Amino acid sequence: MNSTRRNFIKKSAALAGTILATSALEPFTAIIFAAGEPDDPTKPWYGIGIDIEKCIGCGMCAKACKLENNVSQEPFYFRSWVEQYTIKNDGTIHVESPNGGIDGFKQTVPEEEIYKTFFVPKMCNHCAKSPCTQVCPVGATFESPEGIALVDEKYCMGCSYCIQACPYGCRYLHPEKKTADKCTLCYHRITKGLEPACMEICPTHARIYGDLNDSEGELYKFLKEHNCQVLKPHLNTGSKLSYNGLSSEVR
Amino acid sequence: MPVQLKTLIPLFAVFIILFLVARHFLIPDSFGKYGHYRADAIDEIAALPINYAGKAVCVDCHDVEGEKLASDMHATLNCELCHGPNAKHADDYEIKEFLIKDGSREFCGRCHSLNPARKIEVISQIDIKEHHPEKEKCIDCHNPHAVTELTE
Amino acid sequence: MEHLYDILKHVDGYIYPNEIALQWGILIVLYPYITGLVAGAFILASLERVFKVKVLRPTYHLALLTALAFLLVAGLPLISHLGHPTRAYEILMTPHFSSAMAIFGFVYLWYLMAVLLLEIWFDYRRDIVIWSQQSTGIKRILYKILTLGVTDISPKALEWDEKLGYIITVIGVPSAFLLHGYVGFIFGSIKANPWWSTVMMPVIFLLSAMVSGIALVMFMYMVISRIRKVKIDMPALDEIGKFLFLVLILDFTLESLDQVHRIYEAEESFEILHLLVTGKLTYTLLIFQGLMGTVIPLLILGFFRISLPKEKIRKPLYFLASSLVLFGVFFMRWNVVIGGQLFSKSFLGFTSFKLGMVGLEGFWMALFWMILPFLILSFLLWLLPPWKKQLE
DSSP states (O other): OHHHHHHHHHHHHHHHHHHHHHHHHOOOOOOOOOOOOSSSSSSOEEEEEEEETTTTOOOOOHHHHHHHTTOOOOTOOEEEEEEEEEEETTTOOEOOGGGGTTTTOOSSSOGGGEEEOOOEEEOOOOOOHHHHHHOOOOSSSEEEETEEEETTTTTTTOOHHHHHHOOOOEEOOHHHHTSOOOTTHHHHHHHOOOOOHHHHHHHOEEEEETTTTTTTTHHHHHHHHHHEEEESSOOOOOOEEEEEEOTOOOO | OOOHHHHHHHHHHHHHHHHHHHHHSSSTTTTTTSSBBBBBHHHHHTTSSOOOOOHHHHHHHHHHHHHHHSSTTTSSSSSHHHHHOOOOOHTTTTTOOOOOOOHHHHHHHHBBBBTSSSSTTOOOOOOOTOOOSSSGGGGEEETTTTTEEEEO | OOHHHHHOOOOOOOOOOOSSSSSOOHHHHHHHHOOOHHHHHHHHHHHHTTSSSSGHHHHHHHHHHHHHHHHHHHHHHHHHHHOOOGGTTHHHSSTTSSSGGGGHHHHHIIIIIIIIIIIHHHHHHHHHHHHHHHOOOOOOOOOOOHHOOOOOOOOOOOHHHHHHHEEEEHHHHHHHHHHHHHHHHHHHOTTTTTTOOOTTTTHHHHHHHHHHHHHHHHHHHHHHHHHHTTTOOEEEEEEEHHHHHHHHHHHHHHHHHHHHHHHHHTTHHHHHHHHHHHHIIIIIIIIIIIIIIIIIIHHHHHHHOOOOOOOOHHHHHHHHHHHHHHHHHHHHHHHTTTHHBBBBOOOSSEEEOOOOOTTSSSSSHHHHHHHHHHHHHHHHHHHHHHSSSOOO
């Protein structure tokens, strides 16, 4: 056999052997969505579930959120809000969120033009691979050990980079504190065994939260029994907010 | 060594040392404990005040209303949904500024007014203008704690 | 808060409720503009030093001092924009390295101190030592301090000045790229915003920075020569014009490629961005940045490549071209920063932006930040006049 052919076979064999060996080291797993666990296994790994079929657009979640967390009542700062999507017969999409839905909704599109309409509550998705905490230049916003995205208002310098980076519009600059502000999943409540205010108050139990790794928990079952979607999955944010009944028009 | 570097290198060394000293004093103590953030912030956030007490706390004192509510269609509702955030009232009975007692059409209509985006299987809806216009408020007929009990 | 109610009336379509107020205003438009001028001016200076383009020598020191004057001001609009300017030091103490913005503190410090100041010092040291002996009063004190105690101006020492200065310049070129490239990356890496999120962003920022820096040196050289009533070195000016033309072509090509690619792929965000460009950004993008800032200068400078008219005609045309380029690049920054925040991430609507006149984020403040570098430059030219340097 001439030397070039021998070399070729030797090299190919080496390559094939390496591939085979390394493939045995770790089987290929496609982690597409919000896989994840807390670094500390004794801690929960919080996620959220929202059932669009159950939301009646009363807006009390958005109202309770502001009252619980002392958020400015002005219509420009929301930790959580509700949108009404109306798809008209001509195919156009009409969305509204008057004062974030806090005062409830009035029907604005005439009934005969409506093809379908529904409410979509929005809040921080507490992403597992959150782009907002990634871009903070000083370490003032972070994912807590339980997977909740929080802001350290004593350290934040108010550069607004995190607000730009959130694809879901969940953050704002606090008008008085001049630091970034956002939903904390009512961290001060859940650490005392209470529910987040929005979930406590919802009359139809459309919003739930829980430990994604607790197989006895409500959220775990919710995700199993429903076909859920996250918002903007193509951005790979690892969003831990799963919606049941999310229609394809919703952004 | 060129004469310039004999001055510049010590000068830069001084800057760097000053910088390192500043770091020691300016970086908060708990920074870096769990990750690239000030770990104390977590406890500070956990200690924020609570404004919604939750149903269990209300029913502790208001057991009569609690029992009534449990018997009818509004059984799964939280008291503070209609009555406002009252954790402060739960701590001090005298604090009543956050208490809401409303039973007007606008108020009940927040959930019950007709809206095509609401599923009728999820919530009963009526036209809040047309429904018994001779009565002023919903609670003139409907007891909110026992809605099917109508007063006539 | 008043102005937010005003904006609420002008919301077009649907925006997420938090999107109503633009987070980054004119101060954030200014920062990349100013650092772009710095990077561009520095690279033009480096062309002479490192790439031995001798004909640019008359503009070498002016370019360096211009870069310094603008660099000293660059961080100020940024810090004044912060919600808590007094916490700005945190970026040096606990930089979060997954954030492109965290690099700001160190790159800025590095470039300023290690590169620009040192290069100027090595270049001027001999003159500073001589001037410290010849002058009186406050100038004498300033020069004495600036010598840093290194008063040896023997031929050996001067040789080292030259060598070390050369090394610094070589390090300085990639440093200048980094100083401005990271700004492009700050925008380009935000996947949430499709107007910003493109691989081309750091490259486009860098090229437009070079364009603006070169145009600034051309502009400054003409203005200062006029003030000093000295003759302009036309070969130098023509050479600058040539470089400006080349880099402008490159910049225009890549920016157009980015847009063509966007139009062709027509991803989900395309419709709203199309509305953005043909609606809210019609004047600032198509006319100010495109026509006035790019096409017209390209026509002027391109014409010179084919046939060089008389000096009497070239001079005002160079002045016009450089002014238009400076104008256009400012609006490029405007279109990126402001444009990226005008449309909603729901892709269903627009908010609106009105530049206030007063206040920390107002027009007058922005104007002040732009004028300040020229004041600093006058001081630098008084302290370190390039034309009074010892002849080589």
